[in-house]
Amino acid sequence: MPASLVANVVLSGVLTGLVYGLMALGLSVIFGVVRVVNFAHGEMTVLAMYATFVLFKALGLDPLFSLVPVALLLFAFGYALQASLINPFVKRPEHEQFILLAGVALVIVNLLLMVFGPDAQHVDLAYAYDSFELGPLLVDKVRVYAAAVAIAATAALFAFFRRTRTGTAIRAAADNLVGAAVVGLDFKRLFALTFGIGAACAGIAGSLMILLSDATPALAPDFTLLAFIIVIVGGLGSMPGALLGGVLIGLSEALAGLMIAPSMKSMLSFALLVLVLVVRPQGLLGGKR
Amino acid sequence: MRRALAASLPRPALYLAAAALVLLLAAPFMVDRYTLSILILILYAAYLGQAWNVMMGFAGLLSIGHALYVGLGAYTAAALFVHFGIPPLLGLFPGIALAAAAGALIGWLGFRFRIAGVYFALLTIAFAEVARIGFDHIDWLGGSGGLFIPVAAEKRLDLLDLRGGIEMYYYLILALAAAALLLSAVLLRSRLGYYWLALREDEEAARSLGINLFRARIAAVLISAAMTALAGTFNAFYNSNLFPEHIFSIGSSIDIILAPIVGGLGTLMGPIVGAFILAPLGELLLSLTAALGLDLPGLELVIHGLLLVVIIRALPGGLWPWLKHRFGFAASASGGPS
Numbered sequence: 063m064p065a066s067l068v069a070n071v072v073l074s075g076v077l078t079g080l081v082y083g084l085m086a087l088g089l090s091v092i093f094g095v096v097r098v099v100n101f102a103h104g105e106m107t108v109l110a111m112y113a114t115f116v117l118f119k120a121l122g123l124d125p126l127f128s129l130v131p132v133a134l135l136l137f138a139f140g141y142a143l144q145a146s147l148i149n150p151f152v153k154r155p156e157h158e159q160f161i162l163l164a165g166v167a168l169v170i171v172n173l174l175l176m177v178f179g180p181d182a183q184h185v186d187l188a189y190a191y192d193s194f195e196l197g198p199l200l201v202d203k204v205r206v207y208a209a210a211v212a213i214a215a216t217a218a219l220f221a222f223f224r225r226t227r228t229g230t231a232i233r234a235a236a237d238n239l240v241g242a243a244v245v246g247l248d249f250k251r252l253f254a255l256t257f258g259i260g261a262a263c264a265g266i267a268g269s270l271m272i273l274l275s276d277a278t279p280a281l282a283p284d285f286t287l288l289a290f291i292i293v294i295v296g297g298l299g300s301m302p303g304a305l306l307g308g309v310l311i312g313l314s315e316a317l318a319g320l321m322i323a324p325s326m327k328s329m330l331s332f333a334l335l336v337l338v339l340v341v342r343p344q345g346l347l348g349g350k351r
Numbered sequence: 352m353r354r355a356l357a358a359s360l361p362r363p364a365l366y367l368a369a370a371a372l373v374l375l376l377a378a379p380f381m382v383d384r385y386t387l388s389i390l391i392l393i394l395y396a397a398y399l400g401q402a403w404n405v406m407m408g409f410a411g412l413l414s415i416g417h418a419l420y421v422g423l424g425a426y427t428a429a430a431l432f433v434h435f436g437i438p439p440l441l442g443l444f445p446g447i448a449l450a451a452a453a454g455a456l457i458g459w460l461g462f463r464f465r466i467a468g469v470y471f472a473l474l475t476i477a478f479a480e481v482a483r484i485g486f487d488h489i490d491w492l493g494g495s496g497g498l499f500i501p502v503a504a505e506k507r508l509d510l511l512d513l514r515g516g517i518e519m520y521y522y523l524i525l526a527l528a529a530a531a532l533l534l535s536a537v538l539l540r541s542r543l544g545y546y547w548l549a550l551r552e553d554e555e556a557a558r559s560l561g562i563n564l565f566r567a568r569i570a571a572v573l574i575s576a577a578m579t580a581l582a583g584t585f586n587a588f589y590n591s592n593l594f595p596e597h598i599f600s601i602g603s604s605i606d607i608i609l610a611p612i613v614g615g616l617g618t619l620m621g622p623i624v625g626a627f628i629l630a631p632l633g634e635l636l637l638s639l640t641a642a643l644g645l646d647l648p649g650l651e652l653v654i655h656g657l658l659l660v661v662i663i664r665a666l667p668g669g670l671w672p673w674l675k676h677r678f679g680f681a682a683s684a685s686g687g688p689s
Contacts (some may be wrong), residue, residue: 156468161663168656172649
């Protein structure tokens with residue numbers, strides 16, 4: 063196997079992995095603060111893919127622009143979901159939270175199926191097949207753009223949690239809920255904000271994802287699993303961990319596709335998951351669980 | 352065994368159950384083939400729900416990967432029949448053994464390395480997904496193109512090979528559902544059943560009483576996986592075709608958990624009540640949309656999703672405990688979950 067081919071595959075795996083990482087970051091943020099696992103995360107991502115697709119078809123908006131309205135839409139969706147349905151479930155047993163979100167996931171994915179049908183939809187951009195040439199390396203332009211946006215969005219999120227009052231308040235609620243309530247933080251609103259932010263991550267990731275692959279409703283459960291695997295590998299609740307996990311999974315998928323068979327690519331991710339659960343259950347960058 | 356179940360139910364409920372049993376036994380003589388096929392779906396869901404309930408309802412172990420055990424039971428018996436002519440009545444045993452072994456592996460990983468709650472649920476999904484992708488690539492089992500069991504002449508009843516008319520499948524699944532109900536009733540009243548309830552409610556307290564948590568949990572997984580594999584064998588020979596994309600899918604696993612959750616987690620009647628509500632609801636929707644001239648493939652699942660949300664929000668214990676309370680079945684029952 064020529065080295066340049068491997069290098070190409072590795073590079074494109076890393077770039078795709080950054081988009082995965084952004085999606086998983088949303089899941090990680092929600093879990094880190096609200097302590098609820100969003101089992102509808104992949105469904106939200108695919109919802110965003112379809113929203114991007116509709117904006118492209120109706121208004122001709124480039125996904126790289128429409129990701130802003132899509133992110134806002136998903137933020138509103140996540141906020142409303144947490145404020146109406148999930149807030150009463152924060153103290154309920156884990157399996158009840160799971161069932162609630164599995165129900166939400168079923169509704170989203172099947173509404174998409176009813177509206178758009180099972181066939182794959184894609185946006186045909188003028189630059190879809192262009193690539194950058196770096197010596198022996200050929201990288202798809204869309205992949206580079208998608209990864210760059212993913213990095214920028216992640217950086218913005220880091221800045222939000224470190225530098226703003228609301229971000230600090232959310233971290234306070236995550237660290238010590240009772241303490242946060244005592245000093246007068248409205249944690250229900252903070253939880254809704256957090257869920258909105260997590261959903262917005264899925265939203266941006268979805269807008270980017272449609273640059274890399276066609277949208278079908280069937281992708282949704284796969285994305286949920288993928289996001290879940292990434293945050294467990296990286297460390298549930300750790301923001302850099304989500305990004306690292308995304309890159310690792312993107313890389314392992316790309317290499318498995320090259321060395322074994324493209325249809326077997328998620329096998330390696332599952333193997334990685336089991337390995338991490340057994341050897342380091344808190345994830346690569348996670349604190350103690 | 353009978354006493355265990357009878358003791359759990361007050362008199363009016365017992366009469367009702369007896370009447371229901373008589374009706375179910377007489378059903379093939381009273382209803383058409385279509386209705387009978389719906390009843391098979393209902394009883395199949397009730398049986399699987401009962402099997403899943405042993406893990407989640409009794410022992411508090413959330414499995415979202417039960418499709419794995421269905422698939423293993425289905426593929427093992429089907430492959431032995433198709434390739435070696437081994438009758439499914441024998442082939443179901445290796446199927447059960449394989450599913451139990453897979454359950455033991457998942458359980459061992461989960462309990463040995465203290466992977467609990469949603470992490471454990473994810474582990475179960477991961478194994479089912481690995482099987483789905485793996486079986487797609489096993490040519491000997493038909494790969495993603497599917498495995499087909501030759502269909503014999505309908506009229507000939509061949510119980511050993513599980514080939515026969517729809518009535519045979521009906522009585523088989525009725526017997527399985529009844530047996531699963533009895534087994535669950537017996538389990539709940541056994542020492543093991545009390546261990547499960549104890550560790551489900553308070554792990555630390557259970558441990559301090561000297562209960563071997565690992566053993567009790569593994570037992571729940573083994574029993575549940577074995578029961579589920581049997582349903583897989585039934586599924587394979589009833590439908591005569593198997594596709595990894597379908598039988599091992601997350602959707603199939605979700606289907607399994609619906610009935611017990613809607614009916615009532617951890618209760619004996621819950622999976623049955625849930626199955627009798629869900630399957631007719633689906634058929635009703637189907638005929639309703641057909642009458643309106645609509646083709647909405649996702650509608651039933653949207654309703655299922657909404658149902659899950661509403662039930663878990665308003666009645667997290669499920670419909671059966673609520674019904675029981677509402678209609679006074681609970682009046683003479685003595686505490687224990689039934």
